[in-house]
Amino acid sequence: MASRQEASRKKTAPRRTVSRDDLIEAAIALVERDGLDALTMRRLAAELDRAPMSLYTHVRNRDDLVDAIVARLIERLELREVPGEPWQETVRRTLRSYRDLAVRLPHSFELLALAPYDASPVATHLVAVVASLERAGLDAAEARQILGIVDAYATGFLVVWARSRAAERPGAGGTAPPEVSGMRDLDTFDQGLEALIAGLDATLVRGAATSGA
CATH class of the missing domain: 1.10.10.60 (Homeodomain-like)
Structure with missing residues (x-):
């Protein structure tokens, strides 16, 4: 009963x-x-x-749902601007936030990484990052160009990393050959980021200032 x-x-x-x-x-x-x-x-x-x-x-539909997911992922980046930091550190901190999000949510990360720039939450986010780079010492054109370059780097590296990680799970049927096993690990991402920042500084910032002088 x-x-x-x-x-x-x-x-x-x-x-x-x-x-x-x-x-x-x-x-x-x-x-x-x-x-x-x-x-x-x-x-x-x-x-x-x-x-x-x-x-x-x-x-409204699946596309609207994806935009909502992207907006939530941007919130989870937890970017905090540090007053007075150089632009190099702003770039470093921003891309490490992308890396950490890819580690936590590798499948969902792809929705953010490959979202078009004119998607509402992405556009708002990018405008904010450009503004933070300007406050860190870059002019508007430098900030946009540098963000475009480092964003392309992070997107290409981390999306492939996430997909490779999924392919290497037990039962997924894919493993990287040992000859290329270290090419897509996160230490390589960090090393590439440092090389990219140094190159951008030398060619687009200090290099431009030197040629202008």
Whole structure:
């Protein structure tokens, strides 16, 4: 009798309302567990035990959902501007934040890394980074050019790193040959970042100042 009453209460108890935040976090969890191809409105609705149409209360479509995920990932970069730091440190800190996000959320990271610059959350983020580089001593043109170059570096390196990491998981069927095993590790990313900063300083900043003089 007691078990029947308990089952009846479970059937009649109202389900917790799913919020937009719940939707975004469930989408990130789904992508990290099953990969980007799993991110469909139907699969997400099943994860939340809701009807697919109920999700459209919070997002217009899958593209809108992806924008919301990208915005959440940008928040998770946790960038904090340090007053008075040189532009080199701003670049270093920003790209290390990208690296750390790729480590924590390798599948979802690709949505941010490959998002078009004119996507609303990305554009707002890039404008803020350019402004921080200007405050760190670069002029507007230098800030835009340098951010474009280092962003391309981070995108190419970390997306391939994340995909390689997924391919090397047990059961995934892929392993890198030993001859190239160190080419895509995170130590190499950090070394490349330092070389890139030094090269940009020498050619685009100090080099430009010298030629202008």
